[in-house]
Amino acid sequence: MWKWEADGQAKAVVVIVHSAYENHHRHAWLIQQFRISGFDVITGDLPGHGPDDKGSPHGESFDDYMEFTGKMIEAALKETVPVFVVGHGLGAVMVIRTLQRRQLECAGVILSSPWLVLKHQPPKFSSMLTRIAGSMKLDHGITYDMLSRNEEERPKTRHAPEVRSIVTGSWYKEMAAFTKGAVQSEKQVQDVPMLIHTAGADRLTDIRETKKWLKRQPLTEFQFKEWRGFYHDVYLEPEREEVFQYTKSFIDNGLRSLGYVIEN
Template identity: 55%
Template sequence: MWKWEAEGQPKAIVVLVHSAYEHHRRYAWLIQTLRNGGFHVVTSDLPGHGEESGRGVHDESFGDYVKHIKKMVEVALLDNVPMFIVGHGLGATLVMHLLQTEKMECAGCIISSPWLSLKHQPSKFSSMLTKLSPSMKIDHDVTIERLTRNYELYIDAQSDRHYSSAVTASWYRELNAFMKAVAAHETSIQDLPVLLQTGGRDKITDITYPKKWLANQQLSEFHYKDWKRLYHDLYQEPEREEVYQYIESFMNNVLRSLGYVV
């Protein structure tokens, strides 16, 4: 687990939860930009991801993912400043689940491109085989080209030893059950400010599902932003400066509403 500190007194602290198959180092730009904006950042690689993965086959427990995020939240709360949770992709879905099952001292939540219904699936052949062998390896084939239009990252991905979209059949089944449960959960999350962002040209997920989810929450304050031209990875896209300005404005407004001078 890592913590990056802002220069001087922080306005707040951000818990950053990455998506499936990737690792926290893909968010180096966002982490530094948050620090420049006056925010501490706590993040780490989810179990089985990053340096721990060895570019292996994902077969981790979703319960372990949730426990890991709760530990990050505990670390962040030690600073006694307002805390925001930023979750992306599957990380966003895990955060949504946590908010459905826990009450947290959270100033606000920013979720982007959550996985509730996948548009991009493994091949039909692989999907049929999942019924036969839980340990069978499947390549979800979530390539960097499907995630972002940022050509610089295509080059970086070639030497990324810690990115892998290979999973077991049992993991993929658990993923689908988990997404369905989060989407169908009837009780609203706790009443806190929420910013939901999606990419209009997302090739990975069906963005109509997050919209429906947000509309069903009983929240006093929520915001929805559809970035029409952007792909799935909003914080990696060429327009990421605009995306950051949007989330920083959201956080600053929440802090003002809580009585903090920003």
């Protein structure tokens, strides 16, 4: 994992948990925006998702993903400023599962396009094959064009490769069980201020199910924002500055509620 320090004195630390089929470099713009806005950032590549780990299909254990997510959060909690956790896509589900399993001393959670219910599935033929051989390769069929309308952010270097959605059949089945468990778990999430961003034109997730899930949670403070016409990766969209300002306002309000003086 890595830590980026804020420009000037940090008023909070932000943990970023990225999604499947990518690495943390895809969030370079977001990391920089947090830094110049006065936040330290802790993030890193989930197991098997680094820029150099592209020779084989994803087959890592979700327990390893959860362990790494926990380590990043624990590192942030050692700081002397409030902690906010940001999760995107599958990373958002990891944050949800963490909040279902333990109590975190965090000031707020921001989730973008959580993979609670996927409407984009691999071809039925490939899905059938996974029942026969879990080690068989499977293409989820996700491309950059499905994730963002922003041509300026289209990956061009080895540090930001095209989305790699080749997985093993066993990984995909474990992912399906993992996300289903988040939705159907009898354990509700910890009551912590929460902001959820969804994309109105998301081709991967069913945002209606995300809204239903949110309404079932025992949260005393939450915001749900649907960005009309946006694709899945809301922090990469051409209007990402607006998304970031919405996020920053949520964090600043959280800090004010803790007694911090926030200068605009």
